[in-house]
Amino acid sequence: MARCDVCFRHCELRDGQTGPCGARAAEGGEVRPVYYGKVSALALDPIEKKPLAMFHPGSRILSVGMLGCNLHCPFCQNHEIAQRGGGEFPADTRDLSPAMLAEMAEGCRDLGNIGVAYTYNEPLVCWEYVHDTAKLVHEKGMLNVMVTNGCAELGILEKLLPYIDAMNIDLKGFTDRYYSEILGGDRKMVMDFIREAAKHCHVELTTLVVPGENDSEEEMRELSQWIAGLPEVSGGRQGREIPLHISRFFPRYHMAGKKPTDVKKIYSLVDIARENLLYVYPGNC
Numbered sequence: 001m002a003r004c005d006v007c008f009r010h011c012e013l014r015d016g017q018t019g020p021c022g023a024r025a026a027e028g029g030e031v032r033p034v035y036y037g038k039v040s041a042l043a044l045d046p047i048e049k050k051p052l053a054m055f056h057p058g059s060r061i062l063s064v065g066m067l068g069c070n071l072h073c074p075f076c077q078n079h080e081i082a083q084r085g086g087g088e089f090p091a092d093t094r095d096l097s098p099a100m101l102a103e104m105a106e107g108c109r110d111l112g113n114i115g116v117a118y119t120y121n122e123p124l125v126c127w128e129y130v131h132d133t134a135k136l137v138h139e140k141g142m143l144n145v146m147v148t149n150g151c152a153e154l155g156i157l158e159k160l161l162p163y164i165d166a167m168n169i170d171l172k173g174f175t176d177r178y179y180s181e182i183l184g185g186d187r188k189m190v191m192d193f194i195r196e197a198a199k200h201c202h203v204e205l206t207t208l209v210v211p212g213e214n215d216s217e218e219e220m221r222e223l224s225q226w227i228a229g230l231p232e233v234s235g236g237r238q239g240r241e242i243p244l245h246i247s248r249f250f251p252r253y254h255m256a257g258k259k260p261t262d263v264k265k266i267y268s269l270v271d272i273a274r275e276n277l278l279y280v281y282p283g284n285c
């Protein structure tokens with residue numbers, strides 16, 4: 001049996017067995033990423049789409065996705081790639097080595113590209129590819145952005161921090177019940193990840209508000225108070241300067257039958273978060 005140390009599940013896998021993230025499998029007594037260099041999505045996106053509001057606004061970033069995710073959000077808008085994997089190699093992925101991706105990023109400089117964003121699925125389930133690519137992207141004088149659920153051990157974060165310039169991390173709610181029962185995640189692990197990442201690079205956070213699940217005023221008050229209280233933030237900033245994106249839910253995947261979040265609800269939660277934070281942005285409104 002081999003043990004994976006990426007996330008709170010700490011899966012013990014037999015040779016040939018894949019973890020529930022669908023993206024890491026045991027081979028020769030070690031757990032390795034299944035989709036290293038297998039790219040499922042590639043686009044030159046506006047940086048605001050990550051979303052990052054206060055990191056090189058107006059620029060574009062070459063955004064890359066692979067397959068798999070260690071959470072199982074029932075509303076996942078990228079479920080076609082994030083909830084897929086399991087060791088299979090779908091025909092619609094393409095091989096792109098770290099060197100090829102870094103060169104491609106450099107080739108898009110004239111189009112306003114500032115670097116590479118690891119996004120769409122959960123990049124941490126293939127953190128080795130992020131690490132190797134990000135290093136090469138830095139060597140070309142360009143930047144790296146990671147868009148993540150933040151559900152990973154601090155040891156993995158430490159390996160990536162020297163190469164990651166900005167992150168958007170999901171703080172999907174502020175109750176253990178929501179994280180464990182609805183998303184299949186671990187809130188404490190995400191909070192520890194955010195606390196550590198914010199010390200070292202530009203961090204923005206995103207909360208997707210799902211009606212009846214994480215939309216109470218009390219929860220948003222507690223969530224924003226916790227962010228504001230973060231003691232150490234990169235660039236000499238304070239916790240209350242961390243940008244928070246409060247986004248509207250749209251019916252998707254296993255929650256296709258639910259109604260979208262009321263726009264008024266988003267704006268009222270934005271007002272509550274602004275009691276504690278300086279930069280709060282409504283999303284998808």
Ligand code: SF4
Binds near residue numbers: 010011021024070
């Ligand atoms: S990343 Fe995947 S294999 Fe590793 S512990 Fe998490 S779910 Fe298990």
Ligand code: SF4
Binds near residue numbers: 122
């Ligand atoms: S963390 Fe993101 S990619 Fe993973 S299942 Fe949830 S919404 Fe999808």
